[in-house]
Amino acid sequence: MRGRLTSIELCAGAGGQALGIEQAGFSHQACVEVDDWCRKTLNLNRSEWNVLEGPQSDLTRFDARPFAGVDLVAGGVPCPPFSKAGKQLGAADERDLFPDALRVVDEVRPKAVMLENVRGFLDAVFHDYRQKLKSQLKAMGYTFAEWHLYNASDFGVSQLRPRVVIVAVHDNYSENFEWPKGGNMHPPTVGERLHDLMAAKGWHGADEWADQADEIAPTIVGGSKKHGGPDLGPTRAKRAWEALGVNGKTIADEAPDADFVGMPRLTVRMVARLQGFPDEWQFAGRKTAAYRQVGNAFPPPVAQAVARNLRKAITARRLYAVA
Numbered sequence: 001m002r003g004r005l006t007s008i009e010l011c012a013g014a015g016g017q018a019l020g021i022e023q024a025g026f027s028h029q030a031c032v033e034v035d036d037w038c039r040k041t042l043n044l045n046r047s048e049w050n051v052l053e054g055p056q057s058d059l060t061r062f063d064a065r066p067f068a069g070v071d072l073v074a075g076g077v078p079c080p081p082f083s084k085a086g087k088q089l090g091a092a093d094e095r096d097l098f099p100d101a102l103r104v105v106d107e108v109r110p111k112a113v114m115l116e117n118v119r120g121f122l123d124a125v126f127h128d129y130r131q132k133l134k135s136q137l138k139a140m141g142y143t144f145a146e147w148h149l150y151n152a153s154d155f156g157v158s159q160l161r162p163r164v165v166i167v168a169v170h171d172n173y174s175e176n177f178e179w180p181k182g183g184n185m186h187p188p189t190v191g192e193r194l195h196d197l198m199a200a201k202g203w204h205g206a207d208e209w210a211d212q213a214d215e216i217a218p219t220i221v222g223g224s225k226k227h228g229g230p231d232l233g234p235t236r237a238k239r240a241w242e243a244l245g246v247n248g249k250t251i252a253d254e255a256p257d258a259d260f261v262g263m264p265r266l267t268v269r270m271v272a273r274l275q276g277f278p279d280e281w282q283f284a285g286r287k288t289a290a291y292r293q294v295g296n297a298f299p300p301p302v303a304q305a306v307a308r309n310l311r312k313a314i315t316a317r318r319l320y321a322v323a
Contacts, residue, residue: 005311008032008067008108010059010075010101010115014041014283014293016275017076017116018049020303025311029070034058038293040284059100064107071314072307073105074114076298102136105168112177112310113142113168116298119149121164137168144174154182155301157276158193159217163298165306169313177313180305189214190244194270202258209264212245217274222295230291232266251291268294276301 007026009018012033022028031051033039042051055061064073077097098115105113121130130147137145145168152161169177187193191210199206218240221233232241232248241248245263252265266274268283268290276299283290 005071005314007072007074007110008064008070008104010062010073010104011077011097012042012051013038013076014297015045015281016277016297016300017074017114017303018042019045019277019281020298020300020305021072021074021114021307022046023300023304024307026072026307029067032057032059032062032075037285037289041282041293044282044284059097059104062100062104064104068108069110070108071111072114072310073101073108073110073112074303074307075101076116077101098133102133105137106140109140109170111170111173111314113137113145113166114303114306114310115166116303117164117166119162119164121166122147122149133166141170142168142174143171144169144177148179150182150302152276152299152302153187153216154185155180155276155299155305156185156187157299157301158187158190158274159220161219161275161299163302165302167306167310169310173313173316176316178309180309182305187216190217190246190274193273194266197267197270197273198255198264200255203256203260203264204258205256205260205264209245215244217241217244220271220275220295222292222297230288251287253287271295275299 004025004027006029007021008030009021009028010032012018012031018028018031028049031042031049033042033051034057039051039057042049056063101115134145147164147166149162149164152159152163191213195206195210198209218237221237230251232238238248247263247265250265252267254267256264268287269279271291272281272283272294273279275294275297283293
């Protein structure tokens with residue numbers, strides 16, 4: 001894509017948001033990620049990305065001043081401070097990295113900011129937190145500082161996956177930004193999306209299974225280092241998977257054998273496809289480490305849609321200035 005803009009990615013994880021932003025026409029100047037397995041995944045797939053190591057890989061210690069002037073600061077700051085699965089402590093949670101993300105914005109002063117988080121961020125209990133965040137961004141020159149709740153399924157991803165996207169656009173570019181609409185897509189069902197992977201080893205029941213798995217997936221849950229292993233979430237989620245003909249208690253190493261009988265499990269690759277990752281995207285580590293990376297990712301198609309509109313806003317202003 002001509003005229004690539006520049007970006008840095010905070011809390012990059014396994015690269016879901018970073019990949020979507022790249023697809024929208026941005027070139028990553030730095031990726032900040034403290035988890036070793038995630039950094040290995042980023043390097044495995046994009047050796048040209050500047051994946052920071054050592055102290056700089058920790059957002060709380062990251063000095064962003066050398067990257068001043070990049071066009072976009074993006075990232076997915078940790079969700080536990082706002083998640084209903086946690087205690088929703090917000091600013092009182094030691095894992096709240098919004099202050100560090102704002103520090104980076106202040107050091108870089110990009111044309112736009114894009115941060116994602118869980119739906120719980122919009123709960124009434126965080127009203128004051130959101131208003132403070134907006135005030136801090138406006139003080140830096142980002143009059144447009146808003147948030148939008150999206151379902152990944154609105155952008156062709158085969159699961160609901162509600163996520164909040166926070167966007168701030170500098171005053172010089174804000175008049176040209178519009179939230180992507182979404183909602184016009186009808187994503188494939190789980191059966192349609194995964195049929196070929198389930199049948200990869202010749203499983204005789206693949207066709208029947210695909211017919212039963214006739215809805216999109218429930219939200220995939222990745223767990224954390226302290227809680228959750230390679231399974232598809234809590235009891236309620238497992239029941240939803242069971243209705244689709246999927247055993248959600250564990251993750252499989254490979255597709256069912258030809259004579260397999262029973263309810264199949266998903267592999268990491270299958271889950272990655274349900275998250276919107278392309279099949280060529282690889283994940284470092286064994287099953288548990290790989291699944292956590294996939295399960296906690298931001299679907300690339302959603303990131304691409306928002307970043308594409310940010311690119312349009314920035315480049316439209318540039319063209320206007322030249323004219």
